[in-house]
Amino acid sequence: MSPLKSITLYHLMINNQKMIGIKFAPDKLIQSLIKGLPNPKWSKQYNMAYIPNTKGNLGVVFNTFKGNVWINYNRFLTNRPNSSSNEIVDIEWFRKRKPIPDYRLCPEEYLLKLELKRYANSTVRTYVHFFEMFINHYSKKDLNTIDEMDIRAFLQLLIQKKVSNSYLNQVINSIKFYYEVVLGMPNRFYEIERPRKESKLPTVISKVEVLQIIEKANNIKHKCIIELLYGSGLRRSELLNLKPTDIDSNRMLVRVKNGKGRKDRYTLLSKTALEDLRTYFKEWKPRTYLFEGQKGGKYTPQSVLKIVKDAAIKAKIAQTVTPHVLRHSFATHLLESGTDLRQIQVLLGHGSSKTTEIYTHVATNTFKLIKNPLD
Known part of the structure; x- marks a missing residue:
């Protein structure tokens, strides 16, 4: 039985016009069917045939090849859902910025799409920052004429500056x-091409060191912040979004609303933290919020980081301690005490057990059962 013939559809931009790219292995039947498409042309640059990208033409492609050739839409269509967040997206301040001479601001359609898809404000800031950095690198070039080679050249410059893989992925x-x-x-x-994912182990400190850090907190407010970061395994953003009503003293739980990935969950509340x-x-x-600044309103991420770092320095902890180190330590100490990995996954709000x-x-406890060959 002969293998099934197939074509793969791509999005192309040629002469500032959207095109449907059609890639295929050499085949007389496919070549014959392509000749019957509306105004087909060949691109040497992309090594594929193409026709104007219209809804009508997409239907023509389907009707032409159905029953004869399998059509691969994976590179052409997407099923990615919009965000379901209820967070108010703050785009206006980007729009109200004063024009800077010889500096390209992010296009309005870019801001509008971020707004409509309800991306998190932190993601909005990151995307706008990096995209403006990119379009100003090619300030003399029309955006629609930029191709893969231009993007690769820009990424190569960043790699030469030795930026992190995470930084590079955000730019992409x-x-x-x-x-x-x-x-x-x-x-x-x-x-x-994306950089290979780094596989770094989480930084963890001992329970004794955590207690020493809590002891060195400046005041009861700072103490509660550190206790919740560690005792509930909270991310910094989750801590900052907490409201007094999220502390469930009857069930000894903390309710985390709209955590990473737009998920709600419950996590542990320690008796010590509740008393404090x-x-x-x-x-x-x-x-309004459980932790607020001196003038009211949500506490800042920078303040939380400073509280943790300062207390760790006072406690003379050798490692650099951040809010996320406390979260890592929470998970590790639970695992060491025999808590099931699936339960830890739920408490942390991880979407995948692999994380x-x-x-x-x-x-x-992973290593305690292993006998050292030196002993």
């Missing part, structure tokens, strides 16, 4: 968002 995401989401050409730059929270609440009387499994590489 911001660029792809414009060409694939804003312009409605999903997977157009599918072939752009009651003292803190009477003294500081927070209104949680990283803690098996740093938990001491």
